[in-house]
Amino acid sequence: MDDSRRSFLKKAGLSALGIGAGFPLLRASVRALQDESEQAAPLSKQWAMVIDIHKCLQPEVIKTCIEACHREHNVPDIEDPRKDIEWIRTESFEKVFADQTHPHTQESIKQLPVMILCNHCASPSCVRVCPTKATWKREQDGIVMMDMHRCIGCRYCIAACPYGARSFNWQDPRPFIQEIRPEYPTRTKGVVEKCTFCFERIAKGMVPACVEACQKLPQGAGALTFGDLADANSEVVKILREKYTIRRRPGLGTAPNVFYVI
Amino acid sequence: MYDSGKIIGGLVLFTVAAAFPVWYTHASGKAGYQPNPVLPEGKTKCVESKEYMLSEHMNLLDEWRDLVVREGQTTYVSTAYGDEYEMSFTKTCLDCHEKKEEFCDKCHTYADVTPYCWDCHVEKTATGRMQHVRVGRQSKPDMLSNAEPSRRGAARLEDKDKAMTARIDSEPSAVIGR
Numbered sequence: 197m198d199d200s201r202r203s204f205l206k207k208a209g210l211s212a213l214g215i216g217a218g219f220p221l222l223r224a225s226v227r228a229l230q231d232e233s234e235q236a237a238p239l240s241k242q243w244a245m246v247i248d249i250h251k252c253l254q255p256e257v258i259k260t261c262i263e264a265c266h267r268e269h270n271v272p273d274i275e276d277p278r279k280d281i282e283w284i285r286t287e288s289f290e291k292v293f294a295d296q297t298h299p300h301t302q303e304s305i306k307q308l309p310v311m312i313l314c315n316h317c318a319s320p321s322c323v324r325v326c327p328t329k330a331t332w333k334r335e336q337d338g339i340v341m342m343d344m345h346r347c348i349g350c351r352y353c354i355a356a357c358p359y360g361a362r363s364f365n366w367q368d369p370r371p372f373i374q375e376i377r378p379e380y381p382t383r384t385k386g387v388v389e390k391c392t393f394c395f396e397r398i399a400k401g402m403v404p405a406c407v408e409a410c411q412k413l414p415q416g417a418g419a420l421t422f423g424d425l426a427d428a429n430s431e432v433v434k435i436l437r438e439k440y441t442i443r444r445r446p447g448l449g450t451a452p453n454v455f456y457v458i
Numbered sequence: 459m460y461d462s463g464k465i466i467g468g469l470v471l472f473t474v475a476a477a478f479p480v481w482y483t484h485a486s487g488k489a490g491y492q493p494n495p496v497l498p499e500g501k502t503k504c505v506e507s508k509e510y511m512l513s514e515h516m517n518l519l520d521e522w523r524d525l526v527v528r529e530g531q532t533t534y535v536s537t538a539y540g541d542e543y544e545m546s547f548t549k550t551c552l553d554c555h556e557k558k559e560e561f562c563d564k565c566h567t568y569a570d571v572t573p574y575c576w577d578c579h580v581e582k583t584a585t586g587r588m589q590h591v592r593v594g595r596q597s598k599p600d601m602l603s604n605a606e607p608s609r610r611g612a613a614r615l616e617d618k619d620k621a622m623t624a625r626i627d628s629e630p631s632a633v634i635g636r
Contacts, residue, residue: 381578384578399530
């Protein structure tokens with residue numbers, strides 16, 4: 197043993213450093229890889245909606261869908277647009293598909309009303325920013341849920357959502373609800389709300405209220421279609437296979453689960 | 459001690475006066491007051507035993523809330539009786555305990571707690587009827603952003619409809635590339 201005590205201590209110190217720094221780095225990299233693979237793995241179920249823009253042009257269809265949703269969920273009707281709450285609404289084609297129109301797009305097309313609601317994104321930015329996990333993506337069916345009990349009203353999610361799908365309760369909404377449906381809770385001042393794909397109806401095997409309402413109309417058949425994206429035989433997958441569909445702002449990478457037949 | 463009589467007398471008076479709330483309630487017989495919530499008629503049991511519900515109902519509701527909202531479960535199996543219930547504050551609890559003033563409020567007022575369940579969950583009235591209709595903003599003119607008579611949602615939607623129909627009618631080519 198010709199090593200001096202000095203060189204022995206040096207080696208021992210370096211080894212300790214190597215082990216101390218190496219393991220956490222290794223663990224972090226393994227976890228990063230796992231995270232990535234989890235994101236890539238599709239959910240066993242993912243509810244999705246296909247909106248046929250042509251069939252949703254009729255004012256009757258639009259009105260029926262919106263009213264059915266807002267009645268079902270005690271959504272208030274507030275005149276001031278800055279304070280209004282909307283789960284589903286229409287916006288002009290130009291605004292909904294801003295990245296798919298250009299200065300020479302026909303004016304008539306720009307002005308078409310398009311139904312918009314929460315996209316229940318595969319990679320939702322609202323969920324990433326929520327500090328309390330009051331909004332999260334359900335693993336069992338991909339619904340982007342809201343827990344009103346946990347929402348602290350910070351409105352990060354509103355800022356993060358690129359689709360304007362969320363509304364904030366600036367005031368007690370109850371005085372603005374025409375008829376309260378007791379089966380569904382109202383909201384309170386200071387929470388954010390949005391479409392939940394009617395999770396409470398889905399739990400009973402029903403389709404969302406908007407889909408059911410428009411299907412009842414003769415001119416609304418097939419305007420909105422709801423189904424499981426992970427099920428190869430579902431109605432939505434069939435439509436997506438057969439028709440040309442687009443999603444809102446695909447470049448952002450949020451991967452919306454609401455599709456539009458144009 | 460100088461003026462011992464005055465000092466001791468004053469101390470006794472002070473003690474008696476300071477203890478007024480204690481001896482007065484005892485003397486008036488209110489010390490034994492207990493809130494007496496009215497149990498729903500025709501029902502023999504709750505989802506769990508009476509003692510458990512009395513002390514733990516708030517924790518049970520917390521648990522239900524998390525299971526329903528976060529886990530997506532809907533059915534609760536009673537540990538005391540083994541029967542099944544839908545985990546819903548509005549549909550299960552308030553279905554029996556329909557008079558908030560005579561049940562919930564009795565203890566909550568006595569204990570000076572203000573649970574915020576009813577901020578969102580729709581309560582029933584004193585008569586046990588669901589509050590279906592609430593008068594809208596006509597009754598609250600202070601909430602109006604402008605003074606003109608309010609127009610309800612349907613009327614507003616109709617106006618939007620008209621504008622939309624006009625657009626579609628004037629531009630038959632509006633339907634994209636069919």
